[in-house]
Amino acid sequence: MSEIIEIDGTIGGGSVLRLGIPLAIALGKSLRITNVRQVKERRKGLQVQHLTGLNFLTQLTGSQLLGASIGSPEVYLTPGNTTPPPNFLPKIQVPTSAAVSLIIQIVSNYVFASRKPIGFEFEGGGTHVSYSPNFDVLLQVNKPLFEMFGLKMHIQLVKPGFFPQGGAMGRVYMEPVPLSKTILTSGEIESIDVISSASSSLRAQKVAEKQISGFKSVLKPDRTFAGYADSVNPGYACSGIIKYKSKSFKGVAKVGGQNDSPIDIGKETAKMTKDERDNPASVDEQLADQLILPLAFAPSGSQYTFDKMYEHVDTNLKVIKYLMGDILDLQKENGIFFLTKK
Structure with missing residues (x-):
């Protein structure tokens, strides 16, 4: 029987699950995670957004996940080794507005680590939601x-x-596609774009155009994209995208609520975009933690930079060390963190 690796979930929130479970399955390691989401979270333990992705992945790979229920403070993984057939597209039913991107994050972590392709259809869930x-x-x-x-990724x-x-x-x-040494830098900006998305039911109110107007009042973009699409209930979101000539990218987003002004959402998105524009790091806050696992499997010398030791970054670095050892080097220089594959 293989060694059981234990991780105390108090080192972080849901990212311990989103990274630890798929990585352990790919490595063929048994894993117990205790104290799941017990520190800061209002709703303790496992929640829908975790269970949906984890249950899908464990079933697809023939793994077993004990404790996989709402509110559970502990899970125990026994990894399987089933390989999904090529071009197999099972359907995931996602309840309420649970974030589909977090399900994609769980599955992509497994694909990065296992080098095995996975596809799925999804029905339900949120594609433009907060957090x-x-x-x-x-x-x-x-x-x-x-x-x-x-x-x-094909989406x-x-x-x-x-x-x-x-x-x-x-x-x-x-x-998976062929790996090569990758060093992300910022430097000169190629373009700043704003993407304004809204439900078709909000077209008459020109919500998408108002978000762009608000954005432009704070920051002049190179290109603007306004789009409407049918949805179950009304909603809207604004995103700022920064593309560097070095081929790195940053992105920020703001989701509008029932009592929000679309113009204000556009303004807030522009302010967030300006902050990232003025930030010398090569990736934004969300990518700073999401690229840790890909970096762990990248060729030696691959690197990216970020500006703060965000909570999810700290958590993911610890999970990688638990499961893979000391394979990443973290240095700080002039207020910027450099993360490098050894």
Whole structure:
């Protein structure tokens, strides 16, 4: 019987699960995570957004996950070794507006680590919701950066999903591509774009155009994209995308609520974009933690930079060390963190 690795979940929140479980499955290591989401979270233990992705992955790989229930403070993984058949696209039913991007994050972590392709269809869930990358950022920022680190994403969004009902529909297929040494730098900006997405029911109110107007009042973009799509319930979101001539990317997003002004959402997105523009780091806050696992499997010398020791970054670095050892080097110079594959 293989050694059981134990991780105290108090080192972080849901990112311990999103990284630890798929990585352990790919490495064939048994894993126990205790004290799951017991420190800062209002709703303790496992929640829908964790269970949906973890249950899908464990079933697909023939793994067993004990404790996989709402509110559970502890899970125990016995990894399987089942390989999904090529071009197999099972359907995931995502309840309410649980973030689809977090499910993609769980599955992509497994694909990065296992080098095995996985695809799925999703029905339900949110694609433009708070506290997770929205699909505009996912397509314009995560997708090209992930490919640089060895994973190609094919995403077809049929219907977006907004809080509170979700109701999104789409397809995702992820496959490994050849690895090469990758060093992300910032430097000269090639373009700053704003993407304004809204439900078709908000077209008459010109919500998408108002978000762009608000953005432009703070920061002049190179290009603007306003789009409407049918959705289960009304919703809207604004995203700022920075592309560097070095081929790195940054993305920020703001989701509008029922009592928000679309113009104000555009302004806030522009302010966040300006902050990233003025930040010398090569990636934004969300990518700073999401690229840790890809970096762990990248060729030696691969590197990116970020500006703060964010909580999820600290958590993911610890999870990688638990499961893979001391394979990453972290240095700080002139207020910027340099993370390098040894």
